[in-house]
Amino acid sequence: MSLSQSQTAATPEAATSEIVAQPGPWDDDPVLKVEHLTMRFGGLVAVDDLGFCVGRGDISAIIGPNGAGKTTVFNCLTGFYKPTEGMLTMTQAGGGQYLLERMPDFQISAHAKVARTFQNIRLFGGMTVLENLMVAQHNPLMLASYFTFGGILGLKHFRTAENGAVDRAKYWLERIRLLERADDPAADLPYGAQRRLEIARAMCTEPELLCLDEPAAGLNPRETAELNELLRFIRDEHGTSVLLIEHDMTVVMEISDHIIVLDYGQKISDGTPDHVRNDPHVIAAYLGVEDEEVDEVEREVETGEA
Amino acid sequence: MTSETAPDSAPENAAKHKPAPPQTRDLAASLKDAGLAALITFALAAPIMGLHTMSLPGGGGLAIVPNWASVFISVVVVFVGRLLLDLFVWRRVVQIPIGDKWFRRPGGMPFARHAHRLGGVAGPLLLGFTIIMPFLPFSDRYIMDLSILVLTYVMLGWGLNIVVGLAGLLDLGYVAFYAVGAYSYALLAQYFDLGFWVCLPLAGILAAFWGLLLGFPVLRLRGDYLAIVTLAFGEIIRIVLLNWYQFTGGPDGISGIPRPSFFGLEFSRGDDGFAAFFGLDYSPMHRIIFLYYLILILALITNFVTMRLRRLPVGRAWEALREDEIACRSLGINTTNTKLTAFAIGAMFGGFAGSFFATRQGFISPESFTFIESALILAIVVLGGLGSQIGVVIAAVVMIGGFEYFREFEQYRMLIFGLAMVVIMVWRPRGLIATREPSIALGKRKAISGDLVGEGHG
Ligand SMILES: Nc1ncnc2c1ncn2[C@@H]1O[C@H](COP(=O)(O)OP(=O)(O)OP(=O)(O)O)[C@@H](O)[C@H]1O
Ligand SMILES: [Mg+2]
Numbered sequence: 001m002s003l004s005q006s007q008t009a010a011t012p013e014a015a016t017s018e019i020v021a022q023p024g025p026w027d028d029d030p031v032l033k034v035e036h037l038t039m040r041f042g043g044l045v046a047v048d049d050l051g052f053c054v055g056r057g058d059i060s061a062i063i064g065p066n067g068a069g070k071t072t073v074f075n076c077l078t079g080f081y082k083p084t085e086g087m088l089t090m091t092q093a094g095g096g097q098y099l100l101e102r103m104p105d106f107q108i109s110a111h112a113k114v115a116r117t118f119q120n121i122r123l124f125g126g127m128t129v130l131e132n133l134m135v136a137q138h139n140p141l142m143l144a145s146y147f148t149f150g151g152i153l154g155l156k157h158f159r160t161a162e163n164g165a166v167d168r169a170k171y172w173l174e175r176i177r178l179l180e181r182a183d184d185p186a187a188d189l190p191y192g193a194q195r196r197l198e199i200a201r202a203m204c205t206e207p208e209l210l211c212l213d214e215p216a217a218g219l220n221p222r223e224t225a226e227l228n229e230l231l232r233f234i235r236d237e238h239g240t241s242v243l244l245i246e247h248d249m250t251v252v253m254e255i256s257d258h259i260i261v262l263d264y265g266q267k268i269s270d271g272t273p274d275h276v277r278n279d280p281h282v283i284a285a286y287l288g289v290e291d292e293e294v295d296e297v298e299r300e301v302e303t304g305e306a
Numbered sequence: 307m308t309s310e311t312a313p314d315s316a317p318e319n320a321a322k323h324k325p326a327p328p329q330t331r332d333l334a335a336s337l338k339d340a341g342l343a344a345l346i347t348f349a350l351a352a353p354i355m356g357l358h359t360m361s362l363p364g365g366g367g368l369a370i371v372p373n374w375a376s377v378f379i380s381v382v383v384v385f386v387g388r389l390l391l392d393l394f395v396w397r398r399v400v401q402i403p404i405g406d407k408w409f410r411r412p413g414g415m416p417f418a419r420h421a422h423r424l425g426g427v428a429g430p431l432l433l434g435f436t437i438i439m440p441f442l443p444f445s446d447r448y449i450m451d452l453s454i455l456v457l458t459y460v461m462l463g464w465g466l467n468i469v470v471g472l473a474g475l476l477d478l479g480y481v482a483f484y485a486v487g488a489y490s491y492a493l494l495a496q497y498f499d500l501g502f503w504v505c506l507p508l509a510g511i512l513a514a515f516w517g518l519l520l521g522f523p524v525l526r527l528r529g530d531y532l533a534i535v536t537l538a539f540g541e542i543i544r545i546v547l548l549n550w551y552q553f554t555g556g557p558d559g560i561s562g563i564p565r566p567s568f569f570g571l572e573f574s575r576g577d578d579g580f581a582a583f584f585g586l587d588y589s590p591m592h593r594i595i596f597l598y599y600l601i602l603i604l605a606l607i608t609n610f611v612t613m614r615l616r617r618l619p620v621g622r623a624w625e626a627l628r629e630d631e632i633a634c635r636s637l638g639i640n641t642t643n644t645k646l647t648a649f650a651i652g653a654m655f656g657g658f659a660g661s662f663f664a665t666r667q668g669f670i671s672p673e674s675f676t677f678i679e680s681a682l683i684l685a686i687v688v689l690g691g692l693g694s695q696i697g698v699v700i701a702a703v704v705m706i707g708g709f710e711y712f713r714e715f716e717q718y719r720m721l722i723f724g725l726a727m728v729v730i731m732v733w734r735p736r737g738l739i740a741t742r743e744p745s746i747a748l749g750k751r752k753a754i755s756g757d758l759v760g761e762g763h764g
Pocket of ligand 2: 070071072119
């Protein structure tokens with residue numbers, strides 16, 4: 001039985017069981033506003049009429065059980081899928097607005113300034129760590145090389161720009177503690193370092209919104225703590241808003257300002273970590289409780305609180 | 307889910323950095339192994355090769371003639387060969403998968419691991435040799451013609467290397483651009499009376515233009531589909547040239563293509579010729595030597611531009627595209643344009659080489675631009691090692707030289723060619739030079755093992 005049915009079945013008296021999106025500061029000046037996002041694959045509705053806001057300067061998280069449609073949301077945001085329906089509005093700090101669903105994927109990174117990482121790491125394995133970060137700065141460097149013509153002639157303008165790019169790469173390598181391994185092939189790095197490198201690579205495109213797909217997957221507790229610190233640093237020092245998908249609740253609850261919970265493509269909860277933690281729908285979805293029992297669980301939670 | 311692969315990939319990475327096991331025990335084992343192989347060879351060779359029968363004259367029956375020298379030689383060959391193979395080829399480190407994407411493949415003979423150093427030393431030596439080559443005593447007409455041919459293929463190989471080796475796009479119709487270059491020059495010369503030096507850049511530009519035209523519809527295809535369409539394109543160009551009789555001369559080809567001049571000086575016997583101007587005795591070799599230097603310079607320009615481009619954003623984007631196209635797009639790289647530039651620049655060098663071919667031959671016909679040429683150029687690139695400049699040179703010398711060498715055995719040429727391909731692909735699946743030189747480094751540039759480098763998907 002789907003959740004929407006339980007929603008329609010809900011009577012006004014049982015209003016508590018309806019999904020209440022907790023209004024929050026993220027609605028005031030969102031970097032990203034998702035409205036009525038729907039993605040169908042044939043008969044399968046992977047994302048169903050989803051709407052949420054990502055607050056500027058927030059760390060927001062999308063959580064949900066496996067197959068809930070989280071990665072699909074990311075793929076729609078970054079242009080890898082064209083959503084069946086919906087509007088995705090990116091508002092930059094400077095006021096520029098971009099409708100992401102209308103842009104080809106590479107322009108979303110280049111112009112709308114949305115960068116992402118992948119659930120299964122996608123580094124350029126045969127290129128060095130430094131080269132990975134240089135590729136990320138392709139667009140500004142391409143301009144500086146006057147679309148290659150200036151670069152072939154070795155103009156000073158290009159060399160200055162290239163040095164600047166190397167400096168930025170060094171800055172991030174220092175941040176993620178990989179400066180010593182700058183000249184090693186990316187595929188030779190240990191797993192945790194590859195994850196950090198992918199984040200640094202995304203940051204080298206100077207995004208305003210950074211989307212991370214399960215950044216803590218496969219990290220040990222120490223690496224996870226470092227990741228939290230890195231994400232805070234990105235938010236605080238670079239003013240980049242972060243949207244992450246994560247299964248690791250310690251990460252999510254610790255660093256997120258705002259959490260959106262998906263289940264079967266629908267939003268079942270939206271609010272602060274505290275709000276979400278106590279939301280009976282979330283508990284039901286995570287514990288695999290049948291929809292009929294939601295009310296029951298809810299009552300239990302309420303009586304427990306009372 | 308990646309979290310499944312994550313925990314087990316960490317220990318594997320740790321294991322990889324462990325020091326190699328001591329070599330001495332392995333050497334003893336290799337010697338033993340080679341000795342055993344030599345023993346078996348002896349057992350087999352002694353009766354088969356060591357003893358010959360010979361019928362005695364006058365019907366006196368058979369006599370046995372011993373031939374121990376050949377037995378000894380084969381035993382030594384087997385022993386040494388087996389030992390070397392065991393030490394350098396078979397004792398390779400078969401690495402374990404890292405993450406869920408990269409697998410380490412066997413391979414890694416010392417020669418290849420030091421290939422970057424080889425490039426550093428052998429490159430200048432080779433260049434020096436090619437420069438003085440025409441004046442060496444053994445350089446007769448035949449050798450010079452052969453060298454020009456080899457250099458043409460080196461240039462074509464370098465051009466195709468941009469497309470296949472750097473950008474990872476499998477192009478089976480590269481000869482089409484070679485044909486476009488050759489016919490551009492021949493037709494421009496025929497219809498507009500233009501000279502070689504004007505037509506050379508035009509031929510390159512036209513070929514690049516054809517590269518773009520082909521690229522637009524085709525580059526959204528990947529892998530096998532791209533290969534098939536480029537192959538078809540190569541054939542289409544050839545068949546159009548063959549059938550458009552009024553314009554291209556069809557199967558008769560175009561003859562009387564003007565020869566290049568040395569800054570306006572013709573290589574002719576007359577008073578205003580090259581020889582007379584410099585006060586030399588006329589010799590047909592002057593033109594050959596001139597052509598030799600011309601193709602050498604063209605090839606070196608190709609190499610220089612490629613090396614330069616590799617260090618520019620566009621070249622890095624090509625290589626990134628070969629590694630992972632989706633990641634490229636997530637970083638804001640317009641992959642279509644990037645592929646198009648690779649295609650167009652590769653095609654341009656093919657066009658230059660084509661117009662050189664036309665001016666050297668003085669006669670061209672569609673027969674020179676068959677699929678086998680594309681296959682040959684691709685074989686040079688793949689055997690040399692995708693993306694390796696010096697590898698292409700070695701492969702071109704071996705293949706074109708080898709082809710010439712086996713000219714007498716016309717029927718077996720393709721057989722041997724195929725066999726050589728199979729052997730090399732088994733022995734060194736990544737080509738002769740399987741390392742990649744980073745395009746930028748903070749410290750010392752360390753060559754990257756070919757096992758880590760992607761091959762591209764289309
Ligand atoms: N390209 C596609 N074609 C068809 N179905 C797809 C496609 N991409 C995703 N799906 C389906 O959409 C649903 C949501 O998948 P998605 O990858 O978004 O889940 P997820 O929330 O990221 O799960 P996980 O936590 O396992 O990563 C799944 O049922 C999946 O099979
Ligand atoms: Mg996912």
